[in-house]
Amino acid sequence: MSLALLFPGQGSQSLKMGCLLGDAFPVARDVLAEVDEALGQNLSQIMREGPEDLLTLTENAQPALMAVSMAAMRVLKTEFGFDVTQAAYVAGHSLGEYSALCAAGSITLTDAARLLKLRGQAMQRAVPVGVGGMASLIGPKTDLVLAEAAAAAGSEVGTCVVANDNVGGNIVISGDKPAVERAIEKAKELGARAIHLNVSAPFHCPLMQPAADEMANALASATILAPAVPLVANVTASPQTDPEVIRRLLVEQVTGRVRWRESLNWMTGEGGVTRFAEVGSGKVLTGMAKRGAPDAEAVALNTAEDLEAFAKSL
Structure with missing residues (x-):
């Protein structure tokens, strides 16, 4: 049974995540203490006590x-003897790509924490609150052709692109607020x-170029x-192991599409994966x-019981 480890992105955060x-x-x-020290911030306290709107801030959520994913790893x-090399691939959704790389020993925990803090801050700086927007197009008729047509309609009045090609029936568009509104009309x-989407900035679109430059x-x-x-990268939907290619793709990822549907495919x-395990929150x-x-098995590893059962199943 070929295994892939998946690492969640923004939107999967919740109060008390990782606390149990x-x-x-x-x-x-x-792990949580190492992240606190790396950031010079008591992030673990925010995770435990909130307030929720402080945890949801991009610079904290990322x-x-x-941190929760790495605590689970x-x-x-250490407790159940699992090594990341028992997986065939790692992949992460947006910020989860940093978690995946940290899990695979490509980036240290300290660097991952600091890079994600900066990534969140840079994304927020790139576009003033209220200027951009994102929307999820859903329903059985929603496919990439429909989403591209909607984004093209939005592009008539501003920047609008497909940001996350998540899975059939769930595709996210991103861009200038008026353009996203026009795209929504077309999609309907x-x-x-x-x-x-209740987000503070239009992620994964060309408006994020200042953030990409910072990263x-x-x-x-x-x-x-x-x-x-190997990391199955968001930008290419294919496996990557070359550090310099990974470095470049992490930059491109800020403005580029998350090709998650293609990554799963x-x-x-070709990757032969028959089992997915989502490590972290949600x-x-x-x-x-x-x-x-x-046709593949998929499990979420959120709790101690999840982790123990998963390890025993291997």
């Missing part, structure tokens, strides 16, 4: 989600439903090693895997 693991396992507490390794004409500068001096197992097709990617790769 931290309470149960000293090694999980150590490193926090990575540390527990898997074509038979899709649309939900405005290029930061990543230029970061140490990136070859991952212990590659992993279950079950968003598990749900996508069940819809996008129904």
Whole structure:
């Protein structure tokens, strides 16, 4: 059984995430403490106590989600003997790509925390609040052709692109607020439903270029090693192991499309993956895997019980 580890992105955060693991396992507490020290911030307290709107801030949510994923990975390794090389691939949704690389030994925990903090701040700086927007196009008629047509209609009045090609029936568009509104109108004409996303900036679109430039500068001096197992990258939907290619793709990812549907297709097709395990907070990617790769098994590893059962099943 070929395994891929998946790492969640923004939107999977919740208050008290990682706290039960931290309470149960000293090694999980150590990870959260290492992230706090790297950031010079008591992020773990925000995760435990909130307020929720402070945790949801992009600059906090991104490193926090990575910290929870890495706490779970540390527990898997030290308590249950699981090594990342037992997986064939790692993949992460947007910020989760940093978690995936950290899990695979490509980026240190400290660097991942600092890079994600900067990434969140840079994304927020790139576009003033209220100027941009994102919307999820959903429903059985929603496919990439429909989403591209909607984005093209939006582009008549501003920047609008497909940001996340998540899975059939769930595609996200991003751009200038008026352009997104026009795209929503078109999508509804074509038979899709649309939900405005409660985000502070229009991620994964050309408006994020200032943030990409900041990340290029930061990543230029970061140490990136070859991952212990290949990363299936958001931008290419294909496996990558070359550190310099990974460095470039992390920059491109800020403005580029998250090609998650294609990534799932590659992993279950050419990659031979038959089992997905989502490591960290929530079950968003598990749900996508069940819809996008129904012949593969998909499990979410959120709790100590999840981690133990998963390790025993290998």
